[in-house]
Amino acid sequence: MAQDLNYLKETPSQTAGPYVHIGLAPGAAGFDIYREELGWDIAGPNARGERIRVEGRVIDGTGSPIKDVLLEAWQANSEGIYAHPEHAGDVEEGFRGWGRVITDFDTGKWGFDTVKPGATPGRNGTTQAPHITLWIVARGINLGLNTRLYFDDETEANAADPVINLIEWERRRATLLAKRGERDGQIVYRFDIKIQGEDETVFFDI
Template sequence: MVQPLGYLKESASQTAGPYVHIGCTPNFVGIEGIFDQDLGSGPLYNDKTRGERITIRGHVYDGGGNTLKDGLVEIWQADTDGFYNSPSETRGKADPNFLGWARCPGDMATGEFVFHTIKPGKVPFDGTRWMAPHITFWVVARGINIGLQTRMYFPDEEDANAADPVLARIEHKVRIPTLIANRQGDDYVFDIRLQGENETVFFDI
């Protein structure tokens, strides 16, 4: 029997609080026995994974330039050949030794997030154009009602970045550098700024 739902009211939206860590990363906050390890933690690759190993580090900053120490960041990316580890991937078979997704809470003392992954390949935008190698980021933290989506591009892919159709859609070209990581030694550094000067470009997905 179908019951009417008109009497149900929409719950008020709330910003991400401590429960996001309890639900998503219980081991990180000291709640053990639920998972052997938190989902999405650890490297995205193993010894058999194809591609260049890279490390991504960064912080999430609020509008006042302060580091958020309670943020949670997830990444989603293609493998080194540009295939996604997803049932919807129909172009070819993704590397079975590459996860393609990871989750990292910011360090409670420094706010830093760290991902050990591989550099992704190009992926198609449509039948004629390709997107430059990139990694999609999803961010939740205090003061955010809905998770924020952004992308990280690579500074050593200048030609691919210049031809990327998504970057081309950004109206204010001076903001494109907010999506390009900085290379520091063996690491890529990608800081995400929620507001204020050099605010990161976010996408409505």
């Protein structure tokens, strides 16, 4: 039997199908399936800290926006604490620190409202700069892509961040920085994710 296994062929890889967003975020796709959408409320109404909006596009190698992308986001609260059973009582009531959004089918834009996270503990006593972890899946991507969004106005914290410092080239580090702006009195951070090509976003193998 063990010898026969040597003749088995590798199972072909599969990409996310064109309807992945319907299964994972049906409400955003116009389907009233669940009583409550899973993962839309990232911070909750009781979260302390600076209220921000994060938005951008996912761009392919030709520079065109990809319009059938699903993104998941994880973050700490404004004090750098994640919503985890070990920290029950340390985060605000209703703070999830996790969300799921899809891109707009017409414009390719994605976005969510949250609070700006605080610095978090890293390995070996280090401190990580404020950041949001993103996971991206779309048609044509074999495996979900993992990246981080840092904030361009956290210069000092970013300079000491142990993960950013793993990236040798300054130009590559810049692909992880969301640019701060303001619109209608709201703080907006712009973060475009480039799947390939010039200035491709840094993705992490985790």
